[in-house]
Amino acid sequence: MAVISKLSINHFRNLESQYITPSEEINLFVANNAQGKTNLIEAIYYLGHNRSFKTKTIKEVIHFDHQSFQLNAQIDNNRIKLEKTKNKNTITINQQRISNTSQLSQILPIQIITPDKGFVVNGTPKNKRSYLDWGVFHVKPSSVKAFKTYNKVLKNINTLLVRNKIDELDFWFLALAEAAAKINQNRIKYLQQLKQTVFSDSLELLSTLINPLDQFDYQFSSGWPKEVDETNQQSIYNYLSNNTHHLLKVKHLNYGSHKASIRFSLNNKNECFLSRGEQKTLSIIFWLTQVLLLVNLKTKPVVLIDDLSSELDNKKINVILQYLKALKVQTFMTDIGHNLDVIKSINPRIFQIDNGVIKVKD
Ligand SMILES: Nc1ncnc2c1ncn2[C@@H]1O[C@H](COP(=O)(O)OP(=O)(O)OP(=O)(O)O)[C@@H](O)[C@H]1O
Ligand SMILES: [Mg+2]
Numbered sequence: 001m002a003v004i005s006k007l008s009i010n011h012f013r014n015l016e017s018q019y020i021t022p023s024e025e026i027n028l029f030v031a032n033n034a035q036g037k038t039n040l041i042e043a044i045y046y047l048g049h050n051r052s053f054k055t056k057t058i059k060e061v062i063h064f065d066h067q068s069f070q071l072n073a074q075i076d077n078n079r080i081k082l083e084k085t086k087n088k089n090t091i092t093i094n095q096q097r098i099s100n101t102s103q104l105s106q107i108l109p110i111q112i113i114t115p116d117k118g119f120v121v122n123g124t125p126k127n128k129r130s131y132l133d134w135g136v137f138h139v140k141p142s143s144v145k146a147f148k149t150y151n152k153v154l155k156n157i158n159t160l161l162v163r164n165k166i167d168e169l170d171f172w173f174l175a176l177a178e179a180a181a182k183i184n185q186n187r188i189k190y191l192q193q194l195k196q197t198v199f200s201d202s203l204e205l206l207s208t209l210i211n212p213l214d215q216f217d218y219q220f221s222s223g224w225p226k227e228v229d230e231t232n233q234q235s236i237y238n239y240l241s242n243n244t245h246h247l248l249k250v251k252h253l254n255y256g257s258h259k260a261s262i263r264f265s266l267n268n269k270n271e272c273f274l275s276r277g278e279q280k281t282l283s284i285i286f287w288l289t290q291v292l293l294l295v296n297l298k299t300k301p302v303v304l305i306d307d308l309s310s311e312l313d314n315k316k317i318n319v320i321l322q323y324l325k326a327l328k329v330q331t332f333m334t335d336i337g338h339n340l341d342v343i344k345s346i347n348p349r350i351f352q353i354d355n356g357v358i359k360v361k362d
Helices: 039-047 101-107 126-141 142-163 167-199 202-207 233-242 242-249 276-297 314-327 340-344
Strands: 004-010 016-021 026-030 068-075 079-085 089-093 110-113 216-221 261-266 304-305 329-334 349-354 357-358
Touching: 016 357, 026 276, 026 314, 039 068, 039 079, 039 101, 039 110, 039 304, 039 329, 079 101, 089 233, 101 126, 101 142, 110 276, 126 167, 126 261, 126 276, 142 167, 142 242, 167 216, 167 233, 167 242, 167 276, 202 276, 202 314, 202 349, 216 276, 233 242, 261 276, 276 314, 314 340, 329 340
Parallel strands: 026 329, 026 349, 110 304, 304 329
Antiparallel strands: 004 016, 004 068, 068 079, 079 089, 216 261, 349 357
């Protein structure tokens, strides 16, 4: 179970040196536009991922007037410190330096809901994969090995294709097929677990977000062509091997597990036809189901929700809050403050952000 009991932030975007003591349950950060709400959510996300969801450039997240930022947090019994300059990166867990980011993610599993990262329903395949693989990783941390191998082998294959090195390809096709079959098995199993979670009784509250007669569904799309049995190593290998000449022509592997996605639908209507409000509501159902599955498996993630009330009516906001409260997951949410009454009903710890300074609101 992950709970941040103390968080200190130094020079992260507009957030100057300060620390906060969050509640174990729901924390609400209220501010007008451009005060630092998304920056705070980004800082907590950074702690769990060692990267931002908004940019790949470290310089952008360091305060304009400084050369480095530091984030420091007490999470359960672990002390995490992260310090970044433009070209140096230091992460320590309990004063031990680490280089493996997956350790961070295990200590601080984060489920994030923010318009800046985009919705999962009608989102980009990359965004869908990132949520899918987040779940796969937290349900089965050892799955990270197959992902790492796959990415390394894919890079080698693409280099060989560019250099026309046909003789060396076979070895790497075998390695890719082995990793891809494992990834597909893990992803399929995870989505099955997720669907069973959706249909369990404990999710009744969440299902009130949509009409009871509505059919919300999602299907795995492996990224491999239809004729490939995606869970079978031999079938993947045969396909790669039989299509070598085509691949040498296009000079990169244009299908595979790195192209996987999830296809969402509501009442058999494809996700692209849904309204933005529907896309947001269904995305939230999907994300919160992921949270519930992990809670059931005794891994409690920290939930980040930026801009809670935009595009949602009071009834929906209320259901989401009641649900998070019932799950007892630590939640950090931001809001502009127009719907405070409905949010206050669940007794959050309320902070105010003014120009990058966070204070407990009395
Ligand atoms: N590296 C940086 N150094 C200093 N300030 C920065 C940096 N990066 C962004 N900012 C500033 O931080 C401020 C707050 O940004 P943030 O995105 O957190 O606002 P917000 O409260 O989420 O606003 P909104 O309600 O519009 O979403 C902005 O004015 C932005 O210009
Ligand atoms: Mg914002």
